[in-house]
Amino acid sequence: MNGRTITHAQLAALVADLVAAGTAVTAPARAADGRLDYRPVTRLEDAVLGDGLPRLSLKALFLPPTEPLFAFRLSGSDVAIDSVPTSFPPHVVLGAVPCDAAGVQALDKVMGWDYRDELWFGRREATTIVSVGCSSRDETCFCGATGGGPTATRGADLLLVPLEGGFAVEIVTSKGEALVTAHEERFGPAPNEADVARSRAALAGSRVEPVAPLAPVTTWLAEHFEDPLWADVALRCHGCGACASVCPTCHCFDIVDEPEGVTHGTRRRNWDTCQAGRFTLHASGHNPRADQHARFRQRLMHKFSIYPARFGELLCTGCGRCSRACPGGMDLPEVLRTIAERAATAGGAA
Numbered sequence: 001m002n003g004r005t006i007t008h009a010q011l012a013a014l015v016a017d018l019v020a021a022g023t024a025v026t027a028p029a030r031a032a033d034g035r036l037d038y039r040p041v042t043r044l045e046d047a048v049l050g051d052g053l054p055r056l057s058l059k060a061l062f063l064p065p066t067e068p069l070f071a072f073r074l075s076g077s078d079v080a081i082d083s084v085p086t087s088f089p090p091h092v093v094l095g096a097v098p099c100d101a102a103g104v105q106a107l108d109k110v111m112g113w114d115y116r117d118e119l120w121f122g123r124r125e126a127t128t129i130v131s132v133g134c135s136s137r138d139e140t141c142f143c144g145a146t147g148g149g150p151t152a153t154r155g156a157d158l159l160l161v162p163l164e165g166g167f168a169v170e171i172v173t174s175k176g177e178a179l180v181t182a183h184e185e186r187f188g189p190a191p192n193e194a195d196v197a198r199s200r201a202a203l204a205g206s207r208v209e210p211v212a213p214l215a216p217v218t219t220w221l222a223e224h225f226e227d228p229l230w231a232d233v234a235l236r237c238h239g240c241g242a243c244a245s246v247c248p249t250c251h252c253f254d255i256v257d258e259p260e261g262v263t264h265g266t267r268r269r270n271w272d273t274c275q276a277g278r279f280t281l282h283a284s285g286h287n288p289r290a291d292q293h294a295r296f297r298q299r300l301m302h303k304f305s306i307y308p309a310r311f312g313e314l315l316c317t318g319c320g321r322c323s324r325a326c327p328g329g330m331d332l333p334e335v336l337r338t339i340a341e342r343a344a345t346a347g348g349a350a
Ligand code: SF4
Pocket: 236, 237, 238, 239, 240, 241, 242, 243, 244, 275, 325, 326, 327, 328, 329, 330
């Protein structure tokens, strides 16, 4: 392990240093009603590290639910454009859940694909993500089946692994290393490797993932765009979009012009979802995804077939939020198990 240690007292001092230097710190923190969300914090004691999955993922820090893209105003016979800043002040996310950090990295691919989203990358470049080993998996999590795990480092710049009195600090990226170097006095020597291995093993536990590795699912999906399964599994889906709102990797948005008077206004983007009936509604009245089963199929296809085909990785981190949020009781691990069974049957029959 390429790393250091940090005690709880040193970590508290690091947070104080960052805040004093004007660096925003975001961490999982509880509201008065007990709900856990990523929130701005100014003291370590307000952060909840490694103990619970925040209600919403890290996505909103980099792709806010609504944001201006530019302002426009009539200027004589022309339209003048006032752009928005695409560079952002330094920001540290402390205590990211590993599956949320992984979600941010998965989205880097689509955000930099055929068009570079400067707002996304402006925030990404300004932000250092410090993940912490997760001890809060439940029956809806399946990070292990997506290539992650409770101490996975994908998307993290530093990873904290709990030790007696503090953490082992794994340095994952040069950005993480820069944070350590800039606050050298807040970090201790390299950890005892045996202690780190024991902590990792305790977090991994002996749990069996609710879903097997997903390669057969990806293969089956590519060959079953039309299948009776879709109408069957989508019966529970209301098209509310709760799943997409809480998902760390769903990233659809629409773009609207909001007039603020006769001569000026703002172009904004707002989160949207492929689960909504009007998401693909054409001005002609035609809707290529007219049924909810076609919309549910789209979400599954995009995450487990289309994205892997284009970018070489799943668009799902196995966080389980969509299952917890769905008012219809849609359980993604159950759907994936159903597909895996069909894939196994098809394979056996071949
Ligand atoms: S949360 Fe459930 S009901 Fe709502 S769109 Fe998603 S799958 Fe459908």
